[in-house]
Amino acid sequence: MDFKEADKYLFQNYGRFPYAFEKGEGCYIYDENGKKYLDMLSGIAVNCLGYNHPKLSEAICDQAKKIIHISNLFYIKPQVEVAKILVENSCGDKVFFCNSGAESNEAAIKLVRRYFYDKSLNKYEIVSFEGGFHGRTLGALAATAQPKYHEGFQPLPEGFKYAKYNNIQSVKNLINEKTAAIFIELIQGEGGVNPADKEFVKELFSICKENNILFCVDEVQTGIGRTGKLFAYQHYDIEPDIITLAKGLGGGVPIGAVIAKEEIAKSFIPGTHASTFGGNYLATVSAKVVLQEVLSEGFLDKVRENGDYLKERLKEFGFNVKGLGLIVGMDLPENINAKDVVVKALENGLIIGTAGKNTLRFVPPLIIDKKDIDLAIEILKNIIMGR
Ligand SMILES: *Cc1c(COP(=O)(O)O)cnc(C)c1O
Secondary structure (H helix, E strand, O other), X not given: OOHHHHHHHOOOOOOOOOOOEEEEEEOXXXXXXXXXXXXXXXXXXXXXXXXOOHHHHHHHHHHHOOOOOOOOOOXXXXXXHHHHHHHHOOOOOEEEEEXXXXXXXXXXXXXXXXXXXXXXXXXXXXXEEEOOOOOOOXXXXXXXXXXXXXXXXXXXXXXXXXXXXXXXXXXXXXXXXXXXXXXXXXXXXXXXXXXXXXXHHHHHHHHHHHOOOEEEEEOOOOOOOOOOOOOHHHHOOOOOOEEEEOHHHHEOEOOEEEEEOHHHHOOOOOOOOOOOOOOOHHHHHHHHHHHHHHOOOOHHHHHHHHHHHHHHHHHHHOOOEEEEOOEEEEEOOOOOOHHHHHHHHHHOOEEOEEEOOOEEEEOOOOOOOHHHHHHHHHHHHHHHOOO
């Protein structure tokens, strides 16, 4: 791969590392020269079944030979099957499909507004949290309370307010009769792998119930087994009104989804919202395999077990380690730059990510085992201790 040529023809909106990969197997991926890397980032929390998963690859190949896409003017069988699995394993009643995380949040924002419009209530304000991330489209961006992502894109849609994460008083200060919904990540992914406190979430949920405010959980990163349960909200004693999904859902094939209670979902009557590609054959056949695997006997137990093991091993560095299941962050002290560690790790055959200010992010395929984790720790020890 000629990286110069790549930069000539591609938008330069990404800070790309000079690597290109060719094939993968399980948690490992190979570059063009055949060099092997352990992938602890999985396409940013996407490739939950790893690479070349036999069932996923086969299902995609089989489907590609039949129909890839047909549009929602017709019924799509695997779409119904995936919706059924999501509903039967969540507190929601109905599912809308789209193609990405931003789109799922965009749909959720529209759904919230339309729901209160249908009730003839002047409620449209959405409260989200500092350090959160909900996507790059204008609505999702307005819900993303991080100034660096807003710069140069004003005016953003109106009706968004930002509270402090894990600070119930700051939420109370912002809500009023116009407040329609709270949007929250139960573990802030991009923001630095910050888990929400149990007590905070419980109080937030009761405030929503008392004030006719919808509780919307952005599970784009935390959903589909990432935290050791199918959804992160299941670690908390709450039932969200709306759940948004994407990343892990298709195991690498683009797909997003919104799960909502019946009462809310019914506001999207024909003509109100749509997506041409949303829930197409290829995407939903993939999601079906992913869900069947993640929900298979013992799978989530292993995610929890290996997640605990990863955290335990990372604690050997003596830094702050946080997260749940296989979304784990390690805060680095100021004298160690997270990006430098990522670059050195790549040189040494390990793919990891960064998040927040100076945090290393680990979101490996959910099929990772202890031996892979040991290898990652060994490589990191050489980099961090051997500086
Ligand atoms: C990645 C992410 C998004 C945006 O998803 P895209 O598919 O990139 O649009 C939204 N919310 C959360 C929590 C995410 O981690």
